[in-house]
Amino acid sequence: MTSSSVTARTGSGHRAPARYGRSVAWLGLVPFALYLLLFLALPTVLAIGSGLFTRTGAFTFDNIAALADPVVLATFANSFWLSLLTAVIGAVVGALGCYAMLGLPAAGRVRRMSDAAAGVLAQFGGVMLAFVFIATLGVRGVLTVMLEESFGIKLYENGAWIYALPGLILPYVFFQIPLMAITFMPALAGLKPRWAEANLTLGGTRAGFWRTIGLPVVAPAFFASLLLLFANAFSSYATAAALASQGAQIVPLQIRAALTSETVLGRENLAGALALGMIIVVGLVMTGYFAIQRRAARWQA
Template sequence: MAPTVASAGAGATTDRTPGPRARRRPDLAWLGLTPFAVYVLLFLAVPAVIAVGSGFTTGDGAFTLANLAAFTDPSVLRAFGGSFGLSAVSAVVGAVLGALVCWALAALRPDGLVRSVVDAAAGVLAQFGGVMLAFAFIATIGAQGLVTTWLVSAFGLDLNAEGAFLYTVPGLVIPYVYFQVPLMVLTFMPALEGVKAQWGEAAATLGASRATYWRRIALPVLAPAFWGSLLLLFANAFSSFATAAALIAQGGIVPLTIRTQLTSETIIGLQHVAGVLALGMVVVMAVVMGAYSLLQRRAARWQR
């Protein structure tokens, strides 16, 4: 009877095994990405293609490369220079201050009250911008701001003695840093938490000083994450528009120059210059975000 039972069991197993023609059920999990994909297509991809493509057409819709001559216009070059300078300065200041905040938070309990409050505030303030942020700084350090008038009355110090500093491209560094620091806290804190205490203990056991540990172990490990966060802050400032538009009426940076080109033609003989400037921004953002992706991929090895 044993061979019979074995044979029956084998036959039952064979019957339950799907044949070569059996079809697998389709995986429908990807359908969950459909709403997001439609959103990206309609509100990001299509507008970007239309904006960039308009820089290669004439008023009649014919293809042309003549509009690329806008990159030789002094006003356009000054706009890109202003955007690079503003983005670089605000990114460096925000990255340094944010890294210091992260270093102070690392000594606190992750589930403590102070840490929770700072994390929540960073998440909110990193998205705080536009007209509300501009109004807050106008009311604080504007021409008749609270801090401005107090400094004049108390110390005789006028922040706007040589002109309204807040309403210039260099003055934009102040409100930009306001949302750059929280963004740095959000992006750099996971990397700092990835540094294991055992590494410092092992280095001390081998006779390394605290300075040697930071110079030879901690800083090399944190460097990719820091530089990646710095590039993210640069991209964030380079693409910001609403706060600058609320404070500065004319150009000076690329987003404001694009607005000017859309409302009035300032480069004689060229059309659709806004699309050419958008192309320049897309190229810059692609390079920056590509470098950011490479650095984050390297930093992720230490955060697993």
Template sequence: MPEKALAAPRRKPRGTALLGAVPFFGYVAIFLIVPTLVVVIGAFAGTDGAVSSANVEALTNGYLLDAFGRSIVLSAVSALVGAVLGALLAYALVTASGLVRRIATSAAGVLAQFGGVTLAFAFLATIGLSGFVTVWLHDHLSIDLYANGVWLFELPGLILVYTYFQIPLMVIVFLPALDGVRPQWREATESLGGSTWQYWTRVAGPLLAPAFLGSTLLLFANAFSAYATAAALVSQGSPIIPLQIRGALTSEVVLGQQNVGKAMALGMVVVVAVVMGLYSLLERRTAKWLG
């Protein structure tokens, strides 16, 4: 008597399969979609509650344009410096031993999240006006770090502090791309008579370029949206746009600027959305050859 054919497993209803994603969608809705809607609605709301473009038009004021410009310069310079130094460090880790790589990547993961008040205090205690390095250089080598002004609390100081956490972040995001470069490609280049320069400019360089540019854009977005470190370091003035938003929302001198602050936040959302859109395109191109 022939055996009975095994019954095909029953498929779970499609709705049941999506239940596992409900917490994720709830998280995205609460912490991303709802705040974005609040910013968009507030940016186009007038003082009387009617729809108005006055808040967005206020972004053309000179001091706000300057703040956006300084934020872009801060983000671009710290991202570029962090990308170059981080890429060199990541390449060194690719050729290092397993133990050194594990220790370095673990440290990079910690330092990439080391920001805010803690990072500002660390720089103040190190190279601040009364920092131990500042005092030591002045007493032993007669070097005055602040001979040309208190630069640590201005844009150059912010660039230095931001670069501190940009470098380890670059190591984390760029290391997988370097791992995708196969040693056989270099061996093939050398067997065909190619030099090291030709290998990097014609083989590895073009392959790593999308990953490098994408990582740089990610660093730009990371710096552009950072707030806590600058807020803790810059006690007076609002040189960058996140601090301008803080002033618009909390100022007791100029009242009724909350919706202008939301318009500034909307401008930041637009900039970050464009940058992350470009990053997504470059990531897709990188994933083709990594796969």
């Protein structure tokens, strides 16, 4: 068979094999697409849809109207300030930690161990993290007893705050800081040494470099990471559920209460309306995150 006949069969040159390769590449995305459909898109649609129907299947706005209830609004406010506070603390402390590691060799042992620890601790949550804080700072925790017996410091004179809303601050900060280290370190590492050298060559100072070059470059990445930390805290459930077993001080716990309670003021599908509110908040935050991240990516190439 001549080359001309092969070309005739395939169209022209190597176009057919190229098209075949692209088709196979698209097939490789099918498992991931199914994963997104089954575990992200479908639950989202069901959550939104359930908030618009009663248990008998009748269409209603009663569940959506419940979002204006003072109790629900207070719960959203609690989730908002808790997420914002822990995100700011995690972002500032994590950014300072990244700056401290910036002078270490990227392939050095300390840097690699820090990166590995950040990756593990960012995912350390739920029952395990709640147990660690209860065993350490609980009413009879190791540190609580030591402070009381050795220094006379009582952590629980005004009640067991660790099991209430304030008790969630430290556990949330615990996984927010390593998450910040993971997301913000690439932006700091993207600062080119030649920029600092050019600044010094032109008579600039270290403070001037950060004021005119460094901070403007890394600021978009910092605020993008801050929004990511806010969304992470706002949607966290497992740690709060294990630590604050009583009450529904934040939205995820209120959704749990709506799903398990048999009396929710006639609003059987209130959980769907609460989930819709969370989806809207997280969606707005992540939209801002991606918008800022696109700008920050220009300096990370």
